[in-house]
Structure formats: C-alpha cells, structure tokens
Amino acid sequence: MRHDHIVTAKQLSRADIEAVLDRAAEIDADPAGWTDHRPDALLGLCFFEPSTRTRMSFETAIKRLGGDAVDMGATDESAVAKGESLADTVRVIGGYVDALVLRHPREGAAKLAAEHVDVPLVNGGDGAGHHPTQTLLDLYTLRESTGLDGIDVGIVGDLKYGRTVHSLARALTNFDARQHFVSPESLQLPASVRYDLHERGAAVREHTDLSSVLGELDALYVTRIQRERFPDETEYREVAGQYRIDESTLAAARDDVVVMHPLPRVDEIAPEVDETDNARYFQQAHNGVPVRMALLDLLLEGSA
Numbered sequence: 001m002r003h004d005h006i007v008t009a010k011q012l013s014r015a016d017i018e019a020v021l022d023r024a025a026e027i028d029a030d031p032a033g034w035t036d037h038r039p040d041a042l043l044g045l046c047f048f049e050p051s052t053r054t055r056m057s058f059e060t061a062i063k064r065l066g067g068d069a070v071d072m073g074a075t076d077e078s079a080v081a082k083g084e085s086l087a088d089t090v091r092v093i094g095g096y097v098d099a100l101v102l103r104h105p106r107e108g109a110a111k112l113a114a115e116h117v118d119v120p121l122v123n124g125g126d127g128a129g130h131h132p133t134q135t136l137l138d139l140y141t142l143r144e145s146t147g148l149d150g151i152d153v154g155i156v157g158d159l160k161y162g163r164t165v166h167s168l169a170r171a172l173t174n175f176d177a178r179q180h181f182v183s184p185e186s187l188q189l190p191a192s193v194r195y196d197l198h199e200r201g202a203a204v205r206e207h208t209d210l211s212s213v214l215g216e217l218d219a220l221y222v223t224r225i226q227r228e229r230f231p232d233e234t235e236y237r238e239v240a241g242q243y244r245i246d247e248s249t250l251a252a253a254r255d256d257v258v259v260m261h262p263l264p265r266v267d268e269i270a271p272e273v274d275e276t277d278n279a280r281y282f283q284q285a286h287n288g289v290p291v292r293m294a295l296l297d298l299l300l301e302g303s304a
Contacts, residue, residue, distance in 0.1 A: 005114040005121040008130040009167035014174035021140050023294035034065055041067030041300055044097035048104045053263060054124045057288035058101050065293055087116045094119050099299060120299040128161040134262055135167040137291040141284040145258045146218045149176040154213060156243050157223035160187040164262040165223055169193060173200035182207045184242055210243060219258040222268055246270035250278055260284050
C-alpha cells in the first residue's frame with residue numbers, strides 16, 4: 001500500500017484494506033516481535049477535538065512499534081489560540097515528525113491539511129465527514145468475527161452525522177456485504193454517501209424499524225446519536241434514545257449476531273449486553289492498536 005495520506009475510506013481499495021488487516025493479524029499473532037520495528041519513528045498528534053480511543057491507540061501503536069509520539073496538546077494551550085491557521089499548524093508540526101494524525105471538528109479539514117505537509121497524514125476524524133482508521137479496525141473486527149464477504153450488516157442510529165458510518169459504508173462496498181441502514185427519517189444517510197454507494201453498485205436498503213431486518217443480520221453496528229453534531233437541541237431530543245439494544249433485542253436476532261459500536265456509548269446498548277457472546281465493541285476498541293500499528297508501519301514503509 002503506497003498512499004501518502006489516509007484522508008477518507010473512499011481512497012482504499014480492497015487490496016489496500018487487506019494489506020492493513022493482514023499486517024494487523026501478523027502483529028496480533030506476535031506483538032513482542034514488533035517492539036523495535038520502528039525505533040526512530042516519531043508521530044505527531046494534532047487533536048482539535050476531544051478523543052480517548054483514537055488518540056490513545058495511535059500513541060500506543062507508535063510506542064509498541066518502538067517509536068514515540070509528540071502531542072500538540074489542548075488547542076487553548078497552543079498557537080491555535082493565537083489565531084494560527086490549520087495549514088500553518090500542520091506545516092510546522094509536520095517538520096518535526098515522520099507522520100501526523102489529525103482530529104478536527106470541521107469536515108474537510110484533513111484534506112486541506114494534507115496539502116500542506118510532506119509526511120504521511122492520517123485523518124483521525126473530521127467533523128461529520130470521515131474516520132478511515134476507525135473503519136479499518138471495524139473491518140478487522142468483522143473479519144475476525146464473521147468474515148467480510150457474504151454477510152448482512154445492519155448499521156443503526158445516527159447515519160446523518162456519523163463519520164464512522166460514512167467511512168464504513170463506503171469501505172464495505174469493496175466486499176460482498178449487504179448493508180441495511182436503520183435510522184429515524186431525519187438521520188438518514190447524506191445524499192453524498194448514498195451517491196457514492198450507488199456509484200460503487202451497492203444497494204442502499206434503508207429502514208426505520210430495526211425489527212423488520214434484525215433476523216437477517218450477521219452483524220449489528222450501533223452508533224450513538226451525536227448530540228454535539230446537532231445544530232438544534234430540539235431535533236436531538238426528538239430522536240435520542242429511539243434505538244436501544246438490550247437482551248430482548250438479542251432474543252429476536254440470530255444467536256450468533258455480532259454487536260459492534262465505535263464508542264463512546266451513552267444508553268444505546270444496555271450494560272447487560274456486555275456479558276453476552278454477541279458483544280464485540282470492547283474487543284473492537286482494543287483492535288485499534290494492532291490495526292493502527294499496521295497502518296503506521298505501512299505508511300512509514302511507503303514513505304521511506
């Protein structure tokens with residue numbers, strides 16, 4: 001895989017995805033064998049928006065490869081608070097490091113930033129736009145649980161503002177996976193995502209009632225209704241809590257259905273589901289480390 005930057009899942013072919021997942025599987029099988037693989041690598045973390053899993057798993061990933069990370073820190077403690085532009089910020093930090101991870105609240109920020117750096121830049125989430133590395137760990141979790149071909153995947157919740165959904169839906173078009181999108185009418189897929197899916201020959205199956213499709217699913221990908229993305233609090237209140245996965249939901253599903261979630265969750269998955277064999281979301285989060293190790297290793301290998 002020879003990409004300069006990873007900005008969207010749209011740019012990833014099946015071969016690209018499999019290269020990352022295969023490398024992640026190698027790392028998973030022998031973590032100790034990779035501890036000095038990139039001893040001089042330095043990763044820059046530029047997070048303009050709160051993050052736990054993405055930030056920490058990238059930092060863990062580069063350190064488990066033998067490298068290190070430098071963190072821009074909170075925006076109110078950086079030159080951003082003085083009015084510095086995103087282009088200038090990444091241009092400067094890109095001169096210090098071998099690769100950059102950017103998280104930003106504005107959709108399109110990663111694409112803009114990538115035009116101003118000479119080292120690999122990875123989009124760690126840009127507003128309601130894209131989150132390609134979350135998609136890679138989602139696909140790794142799916143591959144380990146159900147395989148990626150010949151499966152039915154239900155994607156539930158906030159499909160309008162959910163960047164994890166936008167990236168996953170596009171990436172799944174590389175595989176023989178049937179996608180079912182379940183949401184309130186006000187939170188259906190954006191036209192741009194629907195267009196991309198049609199362009200790739202994917203059938204868009206949209207539902208408002210989860211029970212109508214639940215029994216067909218091999219995997220159930222649940223997302224949080226993202227309060228912070230709503231321009232109107234009233235709109236948020238109308239849809240909050242509309243879908244909740246609990247033991248009664250699982251009773252109506254296939255016994256082996258896999259339940260996933262990009263986290264953080266609020267109340268859309270009941271804690272009782274955590275102890276079932278169906279739950280994969282904590283393993284999904286843990287998979288972020290080998291997958292991001294694999295991606296960083298391939299990017300650094302390609303830029304050498």
